[in-house]
Amino acid sequence: MESKDRKENSLLNRIEIEFSWNHEGKATPSRAEMLDMVASMEPGANKDLIVIKHVNTRFGVGITTGSAFIYADQESMKVEPEYVHNRFSELRSSNATTDEPAAEEDTSEDAGGEA
Structure with a gap:
């Protein structure tokens, strides 16, 4: 995988990378493989804070x-x-965005069972 362009977007507090991956003779890379490669390209990147978009x-x-x-x-x-x-x-190891709604569902189930 090679990085074509790298921008630091301070307004959104993120780094934006445009990449190209030559996988001739192999299947299209999975999201997990892309996350691993992007994390290895950017030092100090946390896989839980990476989003892959516009894959073609x-x-x-x-x-x-x-x-x-x-x-x-x-x-x-x-x-x-x-x-x-x-x-x-x-693909995330710590699901902060998915844990919160699950906690809300648990409390509503508890409240529903007690009433």
Whole structure:
């Protein structure tokens, strides 16, 4: 994987990377593989704070391009839509965005069972 462009977006507290991955003769890389490669490209990046977007693989060429956003903290990631958080929830080691709704559901179940 090679980095085509790297921008620091201080307004959104993230680093934006445009990447290209040559995987000729192999299958399209999975999200988990892309997360690992982006984390290895940016020193100090936490895989739980990376979002991969705009992934495009050209038919018959074996090159995948895309964008990766590396956030500084969990609070900064709140600008991403909920479906993006859901898309990467299985790949995260600490699911702060998915733990909160689960806790709300648990309290509503407890309250419903007591009434």
